[in-house]
Amino acid sequence: xxxxxxxxxxxxxxxxxxxxxxxxxxxxxxxxxxxxxxxxxxxxxxxxxxxxxxxxxxxxxxxxxxxxxxxxxxxxxxxxxxxxxxxxxxxxxxxxxxxxxxxxxxxxxxxxxxxxxxxxxxxxxxxxxxxxxxxxxxxxxxxxxxxxxxxxxxxxxxxxxxxxxxxxxxxxxxxxxxxxxxxxxxxxxxxxxxxxxxxxxxxxxxxxxxxxxxxxxxxxxxxxxxxxxxxxxxxxxxxxxxxxxxxxxxxxxxxxxxxxxxxxxxxxxxxxxxxxxxxxxxxxxxxxxxxxxxxxxxxxxxxxxxxxxxxxxxxxxxxxxxxxxxxxxxxxxxxxxxxxxxxxxxxxxxxxxxxxxxxxxxxxxxxxxxxxxxxxxxxxxxxxxxxxxxxxxxxxxxxxxxxxxxxxxxxxxxxxxxxxxxxxxxxxxxxxxxxxxxxxxxxxxxxxxxxxxxxxxxxxxxxxxxxxxxxxxxxxxxxxxxxxxxxxxxxxxxxxxxxxxxxxxxxxxxxxxxxxxxxxxxxxxxxxxxxxxxxxxxxxxxxxxxxxxxxxxxxxxxxxxxxxxxxxxxxxxxxxxxxxxxxxxxxxxxxxxxxxxxxxxxxxxxxxxxxxxxxxxxxxxxxxxxxxxxxxxxxxxxxxxxxxxxxxxxxxxxxxxxxxxxxxxxxxxxxxxxxxxxxxxxx
Ligand code: GLA
Ligand code: ZN
Numbered sequence: 001x002x003x004x005x006x007x008x009x010x011x012x013x014x015x016x017x018x019x020x021x022x023x024x025x026x027x028x029x030x031x032x033x034x035x036x037x038x039x040x041x042x043x044x045x046x047x048x049x050x051x052x053x054x055x056x057x058x059x060x061x062x063x064x065x066x067x068x069x070x071x072x073x074x075x076x077x078x079x080x081x082x083x084x085x086x087x088x089x090x091x092x093x094x095x096x097x098x099x100x101x102x103x104x105x106x107x108x109x110x111x112x113x114x115x116x117x118x119x120x121x122x123x124x125x126x127x128x129x130x131x132x133x134x135x136x137x138x139x140x141x142x143x144x145x146x147x148x149x150x151x152x153x154x155x156x157x158x159x160x161x162x163x164x165x166x167x168x169x170x171x172x173x174x175x176x177x178x179x180x181x182x183x184x185x186x187x188x189x190x191x192x193x194x195x196x197x198x199x200x201x202x203x204x205x206x207x208x209x210x211x212x213x214x215x216x217x218x219x220x221x222x223x224x225x226x227x228x229x230x231x232x233x234x235x236x237x238x239x240x241x242x243x244x245x246x247x248x249x250x251x252x253x254x255x256x257x258x259x260x261x262x263x264x265x266x267x268x269x270x271x272x273x274x275x276x277x278x279x280x281x282x283x284x285x286x287x288x289x290x291x292x293x294x295x296x297x298x299x300x301x302x303x304x305x306x307x308x309x310x311x312x313x314x315x316x317x318x319x320x321x322x323x324x325x326x327x328x329x330x331x332x333x334x335x336x337x338x339x340x341x342x343x344x345x346x347x348x349x350x351x352x353x354x355x356x357x358x359x360x361x362x363x364x365x366x367x368x369x370x371x372x373x374x375x376x377x378x379x380x381x382x383x384x385x386x387x388x389x390x391x392x393x394x395x396x397x398x399x400x401x402x403x404x405x406x407x408x409x410x411x412x413x414x415x416x417x418x419x420x421x422x423x424x425x426x427x428x429x430x431x432x433x434x435x436x437x438x439x440x441x442x443x444x445x446x447x448x449x450x451x452x453x454x455x456x457x458x459x460x461x462x463x464x465x466x467x468x469x470x471x472x473x474x475x476x477x478x479x480x481x482x483x484x485x486x487x488x489x490x491x492x493x494x495x496x497x498x499x500x501x502x503x504x505x506x507x508x509x510x511x512x513x514x515x516x517x518x519x520x521x522x523x524x525x526x527x528x529x530x531x532x533x534x535x536x537x538x539x540x541x542x543x544x545x546x547x548x549x550x551x552x553x554x555x556x557x558x559x560x561x562x563x564x565x566x567x568x569x570x571x572x573x574x575x576x577x578x579x580x581x582x583x584x585x586x587x588x589x590x591x592x593x594x595x596x597x598x599x600x601x602x603x604x605x606x607x608x609x610x611x612x613x614x615x616x617x618x619x620x621x622x623x624x625x626x627x628x629x630x631x632x633x634x635x636x637x638x639x640x641x642x643x644x645x646x647x648x649x650x651x652x653x654x655x656x657x658x659x660x661x662x663x664x665x666x667x668x669x670x671x672x673x674x675x676x677x678x679x680x681x682x683x
Contacts, residue, residue, distance in 0.1 A: 002253050002276040002312065003350055005143040006075050007398040008038060011390050013354035013371055014317065015040035017065045018049050020358065025065060028358060029072045031372055035383065036390025039075045040357060041316075044149050045111065047081035047128060053088065057131055070141040077353075078142045080132065080241050082125040083149035084111040093120045098155035101215065103203045105157075115155040116233045117163045122240050129241035133248035145254040146316070147241045150280060151234045154264060156199035160233070165194045167229045181504040182221040189219065200226050212422075212429040220423045220505045227419050231266040239273055257316040260284075261300060261434065263422075266415035267307045268455035277307040278316035280355070281344065285326050294624050294641040295445040297340065299438055299453065301347030302405075303413060306453040310404060315344040317355040320382045321369035329367070334381065335674030338389045339639060342660075342676045346626040346637030350401055352393060354386075392660055399659060399680070403628035403635060407450040408613050411440055412468040414456050420473045420505050421497065428529040430551050431497065436470040436594070440493075443600040448615035448625045449608055460485050464611040467493040467604075472500045474508075479515045486519060487584025491607050494520070495591045496527065496552045512554070519588045521560035521581035528553045528572070537568030538577055538595050547599035549577065554592035561590070564603075578603070620646050623671070634681040635659070640671035648677070655682035 003010065012032070017025055032040070043050065043062060051057050069076060090097055090108035097106045098115040106113055114121045129147070136142055172178040175191055184190045191197055200206050205219040217223035242254045253275035258267065260282065271277070279300075287296050304313045320337055322329040332340070341352040359370035371386055372378065378387065421433040444451050452463070456478040460466050466485060471494055479499070486492045499516035501507055508514030512524035530536065535550045546568050555572050561581035566574050577592045591603070608614070616627035622642035628635045638661075640646045650656060650667040661677035663669045669677050 003401055009393040010039040010351035011393050012037040012039040014356035015042045018046050031378055035387045036394045041077040041079055044079040045084045048086040066141055075143045076141040077144045077146050079146040080129045096121045099157040101201050103201045112153045115157050116237045117160050126240050126244045130244040133245040137248040145245050147238050147256045150259050156201045161198040164229050165197055217423045223423055224419045235270055261303055271307045277304050278314040279304045280317035285328055292442055295442040298445050299441040303453040305348040312348050312350045314351040315349040316353050319369050320354050324365050324368040339674045403630040405450055406629055407452040409465045410452045410454045410463040413453050417473040427527055440467050440469045443604045446601055465491045465607055469495045471498045474499055474515045475503050483519050486586035486588050489585035491587045493589040496554050519583050520590045522579050523557045523559050524554040526555050538565045538599055539568045540565045547596040549593040549595045551594040556592045619648050632683055636679045638677040640675050643673045646671050
């Protein structure tokens with residue numbers, strides 16, 4: 001249990017007291033108490049202050065603030081400050097500074113500007129982490145350790161190239177095997193000596209593709225291995241500090257804060273290194289204006305819960321209102337910050353934390369909202385909303401902690417698959433992995449069906465339906481596990497661009513969709529890529545309906561599978577586009593094209609109904625409902641994501657305790673716009 005030392009929903013944020021004179025600290029603490037803050041994170045970026053010289057630490061100010069916070073009942077998430085090394089360090093040990101993908105040696109500045117494989121960096125970061133842990137191991141305020149901040153560094157320096165070669169030689173044993181697995185015969189890439197291999201950059205195998213608006217590669221097998229290697233290198237940086245802290249504080253959980261489903265870090269591999277997953281939630285401009293934003297956020301929350309197999313996670317950062325680093329930094333409308341905070345809890349978070357406590361006076365983030373604004377008092381809309389939320393969370397005590405989401409549907413997500421899909425040259429730049437997974441998630445979320453997002457290695461046995469959208473890269477163990485699941489009576493659903501390549505990005509020969517072909521009972525002869533303005537139609541065979549589809553259209557032959565829908569247009573009109581194969585006692589379903597959401601909702605709804613999978617409660621459209629369970633208790637979160645009041649009628653044959661919100665005597669509840677109701681079913 002992560003919240004062991006402080007069994008409550010943690011509420012607070014990043015605190016940078018060293019940016020302020022000491023007389024401000026007292027006011028900070030008073031205002032924190034007023035807002036019901038119980039936890040702050042510090043000192044995230046204070047390495048320069050804590051270690052002003054190579055052999056001199058200065059913890060005096062940190063000692064003082066820790067005591068002050070503790071005396072006032074505020075706990076601390078202790079961060080190591082290693083995301084921004086001091087200037088003297090970069091100057092004296094320039095090897096710490098990374099080389100970017102364009103091959104440019106970076107200079108000191110910004111943050112996250114270090115080579116994760118630099119031994120000097122690792123030694124210094126271990127040393128400061130250890131010095132802090134040793135000094136504060138007995139301090140009663142510390143409830144969690146937070147290593148570094150939003151690991152986002154990447155490097156392509158000579159040192160990284162060297163380490164990459166060692167990593168490769170461990171993975172493949174010999175150059176012969178590597179040449180084989182990377183199929184280096186293509187474009188004459190055969191390697192004769194290990195030192196012919198370097199990090200792939202714009203000077204070699206990588207190129208920025210303006211059509212796709214992303215980096216692509218001339219050599220996917222290598223680029224994917226470099227991504228694996230980089231993700232692991234950064235993970236080792238984390239472990240390097242974690243292990244040092246552990247020596248002094250073996251019982252305090254240790255984590256780092258992770259960005260959006262950040263593409264460069266394979267979080268399912270990271271999961272085992274983290275005691276708890278901590279996530280920073282900052283929807284983009286494109287996301288904020290989407291009408292399906294609740295599903296977009298819901299999926300990210302569920303993915304974060306999936307990283308540690310359903311264990312509760314932490315919402316480590318969000319903004320109280322606006323950001324500064326988007327193109328357009330709109331405010332969160334009244335009620336929205338509270339609503340999204342509860343949405344995080346509804347999906348398994350046990351904290352609501354913000355960036356940051358006091359708004360910085362200058363620097364890049366001075367216009368980023370904070371819990372204590374530049375005005376210097378809390379008589380503001382944002383502060384009032386925070387105070388209300390803080391008070392509510394305080395009133396919940398430990399009631400929400402250690403609950404579980406019992407989903408019977410799983411969506412498989414995979415980072416190396418994400419890399420192969422988006423490094424792929426062809427068939428379409430419009431193919432974005434996350435977006436495709438989102439479409440399937442959204443179709444379920446619309447009907448409030450609980451979903452777990454899981455890794456390929458997860459235990460699937462408690463799911464009735466497992467969906468693996470655009471699962472291009474597969475390994476034998478995963479495929480066998482899916483086959484077993486279906487044989488035992490469950491349903492497996494996959495799509496176009498699936499089952500195609502092995503872990504080295506080599507096509508599985510013998511007809512598409514390669515590894516899944518047998519289970520699906522189909523053969524995909526070829527795949528058409530449609531232009532954005534082109535469409536085809538999905539025509540279900542048992543009705544006269546038709547829905548649009550597009551982007552990629554597989555030309556499919558049913559080889560034993562039952563045809564559920566056919567294409568409506570083009571030379572492949574009448575050919576299957578949705579198939580269902582009976583395999584053992586279960587069904588293996590193939591969706592051969594990107595289909596209209598309405599069709600997807602019906603299709604997935606049908607399979608859910610077949611297993612009796614239903615929403616936790618029946619609610620009007622635009623209202624989200626989730627259920628979190630713990631020993632004999634069921635807690636329901638009902639979230640009105642719309643700008644209109646919504647009325648929810650609860651089943652009258654049950655008794656309910658209202659934890660947040662209000663209900664009438666006839667078990668009816670009208671939620672105001674963006675309002676929330678949390679109920680406990682009385683057993
Ligand atoms: C990230 C970082 C914080 C801060 C916020 C601003 O989440 O971790 O240090 O920069 O963004 O939104
Ligand atoms: Zn490097």
